[in-house]
Amino acid sequence: MTGMGVVGAGLAVIGVGLGIGKIGGSAMEGIARQPEATDKIQTAMIIAAALVEGVGLFAIASTFWA
Numbered sequence: 001m002t003g004m005g006v007v008g009a010g011l012a013v014i015g016v017g018l019g020i021g022k023i024g025g026s027a028m029e030g031i032a033r034q035p036e037a038t039d040k041i042q043t044a045m046i047i048a049a050a051l052v053e054g055v056g057l058f059a060i061a062s063t064f065w066a
Helices: 003-033 035-065
Strands: none
Touching: 003 035
């Protein structure tokens, strides 16, 4: 892995961390506003977090090929 690959992997990890943090924070805010919608919000949060994580893993894997 070259120097730029390391930088790319680091940026991918930072982006995934920020994205999942934003998803979690927004979900908690939504649950606080509408507690009766907790199940739907949690399901959507888990799906969105999994998609963000998948994109992050793809980005990190692509730095190994670059």
